[in-house]
Amino acid sequence: MEKKQQLKEAFFAQDKETVFKKMETTQQGLTSSEAEKRIAEFGPNELNQGKSKSIMVKFLEQFKDFMILVLLAAALISAIFGDVTDAIIILVVVVLNAILGVYQEAKAEEAIDALKKMSSPEARVKRDGDVVSLKSDQLVPGDILLLEAGDVVAADLRLIEIASLKIEESALTGESEAVSKDITVIEDEKVGIGDRLNMAYMNSNVTYGRGEGIVVGTGMNTEVGKIADMLATSEETMTPLQENLNRLGKYLTIVILVVAVVMFGVGMFNGREWLDMLLTSISLAVAAIPEGLPAIVTIILALGTQKMAKRKALIRNLPAVETLGSTDIICSDKTGTLTMNKMTIEKVYLNGAIQSSEDEIDLLAPIVRVMTYSNDTKIANDGTLIGDPTETAMVKFALDKGMNVKEELAKEPRVAEVPFESDRKLMSTIHQLPDGKFFVGTKGAPDELLKRCTQIDNKGEIQPLDEKMKETILDMNHDLATQALRVLAMAYKIVDQLPTDVTTQAVEQELVFAGLTGMIDPERAEAKDAVRVAREAGIRPVMITGDHRDTAEAIARRLGILEEGQQGG
Structure with a gap:
């Protein structure tokens, strides 16, 4: 049955009522019968793997190299003229070479298939009005997909409801910072993926909040599917080794034929029998062909493949191993490859001084309380931190210093909050203290937060915050920012009563400045050594990123990657 084509439209430029209508669905989701009908129409939600090649096809593909064809021709000629032993030896070498290549390719594909099965995510969707959990490949256009922190987005969605939803889309955009989502219609139909705030894309990660979306693209109709399609349709290029072997084979063939023709001509000129000279010339040609070369190359490549496997690298085709040895430039994405894709606090500014993250810090200091209280990170039973990378970095910092965050939050629970908004760049939470008072913790952009601070905490002593101090703090903010650190400010106050109107006007005023935190997506420990090894091997490393x-x-x-005096391009 031929699969129906999915709609390919700029759904981010349409309001949700229009999307509901076009996708023929409702807020309650699809019925089970309708979902079954659509999966038959559109196919499962998975990327095309391409047509699987049979063992015989893979085997025959091993004979495409020019040198192998020359050897086969030599074996045929040897057999025709009675030199059966040479013909058999050549054929055995060629066949063993092909078997080894097929074996390596099959083994690599088995490992890749196993990894794909392990990484298949679950999805929570509305079916028949109820929320059910399904394998992601069962999603169809029109499904209503539910998202929460920690989920992997299983299809392309037009978001219809959100609650402080943030999604990390580095696989598509290269940006490590999670994107705050919005359901507002985007008027420009040519806007890039990174700016489509009302969309969520397959294989991106929910780091914060919750949301719902209409599935508008599955399988190869997703943005990830488009990338997979481009890779699948790209031309297959030969490795440098294959090109060199083909070139060598052609040169040898020409030289051997020329020598054979010359020998035949000289023999005829000297009055020899033409049949004797023909056989002699052919024997010389066959003997001159290096039948052991393909076998030696294959064995060396196979040994290289096994060595790579021990380093947890899968090589599907044997010649790909040699390609690594021909590398002159390595271009690498920054986020998640050279760096951890996990924000980490490096420096803290409090009590008028900069402290390294490795220095001792008072866990009772207000800055630590604000970092962990004004924070929506979830701590799983196994200790895993789920949430926005910036917020998980703050909780991780406190945990590493020995703070029992869960216990502290239990003693001083959150009773109210003013959620983060991009226009004011602040977030506040209010906590009940044991003595009946309330602790207000606010974090956000330093310039915005300082406007709302009237005092500063200096080693536990509350002092007035004058303009000179504010300038000093902003200068420190600038210094940290030039070190590639993302800077957030912390402030607090203690009030006797819970505000009746929990708004920014009532809560985020007359605050006490507590300090600054500087964080960065740190480089991987092994990345620096890898760069050094690459440079020593004469390879130029290049980092690709969309960061500032x-x-x-x-x-x-x-x-x-950059040395003193060098600048990025």
Whole structure:
């Protein structure tokens, strides 16, 4: 049965009522019968793997190299003229070479298939008005998919409801910072993926909040599917080794034929029998062909493949191993490859001084309480932190310093909050203290937060915050930012009563400045050594990122990609 084509439209430029209508669905989701009908029409929600090649096809593909064809021709000629032993030896070498290539390719594909099955995510959707959990490949256009922190988005969605939803889309955009989502219609139909705030894309990760969306693209109709399609339709290129072997085979063939013809001509000129000279010339040609070369190359490549496997690298085709040895430039994505894709606090500014994350810090200091209280990170039973990378970094910092965050939050529970909004760049939570009072913790952009601070906490002593102090703090903010650190400010106050109107006007005023935190997506421990080894091998490493230039240059210098005096491109 031929599969129906999915709609390919700029759903981000349409209101949700229009999307509901076009996808022929409702807020309650699809019925089970309708879902079964659509999966038959559109196919499962999975990327095309391409037509699987049979063992015989894979085997025959091993004979495409020019050198192998020359050897086969030599074996045929040897057999025709009675030299059966040579013909058999050549054929055995060629067949063993092909068997080894097929074996390696099959083994690599089995490992890749096993990894795909392990990484298949679950999805929570509305079916028949109820929320059910399904394998992601069972999703169809029109399903209503539910998202929450920790989920992997299983299809392309037009978001219809959100609650502080943030999604990390580095696989598509290269940006490590999670994107705050919005359901507002986007008027520009040509806007890039990173700016489509009312969309969620397959294989991106929910880091914060909750949301619902209409599935508008599954399988190869997703943005990830488009990338997979481009890779599948790209031309297959030969490796440098294959090109060199083909070139060598052609040169040898020409030289051997020329020599054979010359020998035949000289023999005839000297009055020899033409049949004797023909057999002699053919024997010389066959003997001159290096039948052991393909076998030696294959064995060396197979040994290289096994060595790569021990380093947890899968090689599907044997010649790909040699390609690594021909590398002159390595271009690598920054986020998640050279860096951890996990924000980490490096420096803290409090009590008028900068402290390293490794220095001792008072866990009772207000800055630590604000970092952990004004924070929506979830701590799983196994200790895993789920949430926005910036917020999980703060909780991780406190946990590493020995703070029992769960216990502290239980003693001083959250009773109210003013959620983060991009226009004011602040977030506040209010906590009940044991003495009946309330602790207000606010974090956000330093320039915005300082406007709402009237005092500063200096070693536990509350002092007035004058303009000179504010300038000093902003200068410190600038210094940290030029070191590629993302800077957030912390402030607090203690009030006798819970505000009746929990708004920014009632809560986020007359605050006490507590300090600054500087964090960064740190480089991987092994990345610096990898860059050094690449440079020593004569390979030029290049980092590709969509981050701000200052941030990118700072990471590149720490990794050794940029040296003193060099600037990023």
